[in-house]
Amino acid sequence: MSSIIKKEYDIPANDFSLAGEASSNVRKLLTQLGVNPTVIKRTSIAMYEAELNVVIHGNGGKARVEIFEDKIEILVYDEGPGIEDIELAMKEGYSTAPDFIREMGFGAGMGLSNIKKNSDRFVLESEPNKGTRVYITIYLY
Amino acid sequence: MTNYFHSVTLEEDKCRGCTNCIKHCPTEAIRVRNGKATIIKERCIDCGECIRVCPYHAKKAVTDPISELSKYPVKVALPAPSLYGQFGQDISRERILKGLLELGFDWVFEVAKAAEIVSDATRRIIGAGNVKKPVISSACPAVVRLVQVRFPNLINNLLKIESPMEVAARIAKQTITERENIPAEEIGIFFISPCAAKVTSVKAPYEKKESFVNGVLSMKDIHIKILEKIKSIPWDFDGDLVSSGAYGVGWAGSGGECSALETPRTLAVHGIHNVINIFEEIVEDRLKNVDFVEALSCTEGCLGGPLTVVNPFVASTNLKWQVNRAKERDFSGENTAADYQDLLWTKDMEYKPILKLDDNMMKAMIKMQKLEEINDGLPGLDCGACGSPSCRALAEDIVRGLAFETDCIFKLREKVSDLADHMKAFEHIYRQKTED
Numbered sequence: 001m002s003s004i005i006k007k008e009y010d011i012p013a014n015d016f017s018l019a020g021e022a023s024s025n026v027r028k029l030l031t032q033l034g035v036n037p038t039v040i041k042r043t044s045i046a047m048y049e050a051e052l053n054v055v056i057h058g059n060g061g062k063a064r065v066e067i068f069e070d071k072i073e074i075l076v077y078d079e080g081p082g083i084e085d086i087e088l089a090m091k092e093g094y095s096t097a098p099d100f101i102r103e104m105g106f107g108a109g110m111g112l113s114n115i116k117k118n119s120d121r122f123v124l125e126s127e128p129n130k131g132t133r134v135y136i137t138i139y140l141y
Numbered sequence: 142m143t144n145y146f147h148s149v150t151l152e153e154d155k156c157r158g159c160t161n162c163i164k165h166c167p168t169e170a171i172r173v174r175n176g177k178a179t180i181i182k183e184r185c186i187d188c189g190e191c192i193r194v195c196p197y198h199a200k201k202a203v204t205d206p207i208s209e210l211s212k213y214p215v216k217v218a219l220p221a222p223s224l225y226g227q228f229g230q231d232i233s234r235e236r237i238l239k240g241l242l243e244l245g246f247d248w249v250f251e252v253a254k255a256a257e258i259v260s261d262a263t264r265r266i267i268g269a270g271n272v273k274k275p276v277i278s279s280a281c282p283a284v285v286r287l288v289q290v291r292f293p294n295l296i297n298n299l300l301k302i303e304s305p306m307e308v309a310a311r312i313a314k315q316t317i318t319e320r321e322n323i324p325a326e327e328i329g330i331f332f333i334s335p336c337a338a339k340v341t342s343v344k345a346p347y348e349k350k351e352s353f354v355n356g357v358l359s360m361k362d363i364h365i366k367i368l369e370k371i372k373s374i375p376w377d378f379d380g381d382l383v384s385s386g387a388y389g390v391g392w393a394g395s396g397g398e399c400s401a402l403e404t405p406r407t408l409a410v411h412g413i414h415n416v417i418n419i420f421e422e423i424v425e426d427r428l429k430n431v432d433f434v435e436a437l438s439c440t441e442g443c444l445g446g447p448l449t450v451v452n453p454f455v456a457s458t459n460l461k462w463q464v465n466r467a468k469e470r471d472f473s474g475e476n477t478a479a480d481y482q483d484l485l486w487t488k489d490m491e492y493k494p495i496l497k498l499d500d501n502m503m504k505a506m507i508k509m510q511k512l513e514e515i516n517d518g519l520p521g522l523d524c525g526a527c528g529s530p531s532c533r534a535l536a537e538d539i540v541r542g543l544a545f546e547t548d549c550i551f552k553l554r555e556k557v558s559d560l561a562d563h564m565k566a567f568e569h570i571y572r573q574k575t576e577d
């Protein structure tokens with residue numbers, strides 16, 4: 001089945017002030033659709049974290065959002081350095097963010113687990129030096 | 142009372158149909174149709190931004206006239222703390238309160254005192270721990286309404302304690318009935334308000350069935366009258382009228398409510414558009430290490446209310462003098478809320494999904510698809526000439542059946558130019574035929 005609404009957003013590299021723009025847009029969209037507020041919250045948290053990863057680690061990338069009759073599918077991807085050890089990266093508290101980013105209050109190592117916690121389906125694909133793709137599915141009901 | 146009472150209203154003959162108000166409204170609640178602004182009642186949160194930006198003064202806040210006082214044998218004034226910022230440093234709080242008495246009030250009861258009680262209750266609630274953090278202040282009714290229509294996920298973060306105005310009104314009524322043996326119906330409680338949102342919260346409360354306040358007077362209407370009375374009150378007058386310390390007085394400005402909580406884990410934001418930005422951070426779990434958020438709709442907090450007289454930044458300096466002087470007397474032992482249970486809201490707040498395109502989600506999705514399509518065809522200038530605040534808002538109005546694509550002057554120009562081309566083509570054919 002094809003999606004009813006399809007949106008694409010650019011995610012800029014290294015600009016924290018713009019991280020969250022895409023998730024904020026999606027939140028407005030879902031509000032206008034009358035989606036349950038809890039689902040909206042989960043979607044925007046998961047998407048914001050994925051966006052932030054692309055800003056901090058991925059050197060910029062894109063987010064593709066598709067809304068179906070019963071679910072939201074989000075793909076956030078970059079062509080950045082990729083993740084060496086996915087299992088380790090998924091661990092709460094593990095982070096490769098440099099000190100200056102931690103000092104700004106980001107990079108606490110909770111991002112990926114936070115995405116997983118808030119989505120119904122979560123797939124992470126990554127290859128060193130090629131990039132990372134995060135697939136998020138959240139059901140509307 | 143209708144479902145949607147609003148203090149903010151339009152004076153139609155003054156409205157010139159410009160785009161100032163539609164562009165500044167934080168909930169996109171205004172449209173210009175047929176040359177006049179109209180307020181979408183369901184969306185308006187009474188923040189008063191439009192009152193501030195209208196160059197023709199066509200937007201106003203409906204308040205009660207001072208003549209309302211005569212309806213009650215006993216008249217009580219509840220001055221909002223922001224009133225103190227409306228006078229220069231040489232005018233003491235005692236004189237301002239005495240000025241109110243000389244205007245015909247029998248009692249004055251400082252809302253600042255009630256603010257200290259609310260702060261004490263807030264400290265206890267946050268200390269007790271079983272609340273959703275960050276707790277968001279409910280002191281500003283425009284902000285509470287904003288949460289109700291735009292941030293359903295934050296409804297549970299709201300501090301469900303009555304506002305200082307309500308607490309003050311309740312205490313005033315109780316004290317006077319008990320002490321003076323006067324029946325409650327004979328007591329008229331009048332709040333002296335810096336804003337429209339407070340009027341709405343009295344006439345159509347969201348947190349309970351009925352307000353304890355009987356009337357709301359505009360600070361604008363009463364300011365000069367107080368000044369006149371103050372002239373004949375000695376500068377060092379002390380009638381034992383004050384009942385609030387520095388914290389309560391400080392509530393008038395941005396950061397005042399936060400500092401009364403005596404913890405650094407607070408955040409103060411003012412200006413409705415800044416409030417929206419912070420709320421977005423909270424919704425996305427981005428705001429860390431903050432237990433309490435003071436969010437005020439107006440710049441500089443209540444001192445910047447649309448019904449105040451003095452420039453908000455000047456008022457902020459004025460207030461500092463009042464706060465400093467208030468430090469000399471401490472009322473913290475009296476203004477407590479050990480038993481805050483009866484200050485809690487008695488009505489639950491429901492989310493008002495005013496932004497959704499359709500009650501049926503599938504239909505909403507199809508409308509959204511159409512909306513995106515229309516939006517892609519619009520120029521993206523957000524000029525407002527169509528009467529909607531942005532191109533996207535026009536696209537939304539079109540799918541809702543409230544506007545037409547040709548309301549966009551650029552679309553209209555395209556249409557007219559197409560039409561002209563068609564006519565030229567017809568003319569050409571016609572000429573050829575006649576020449577044949």
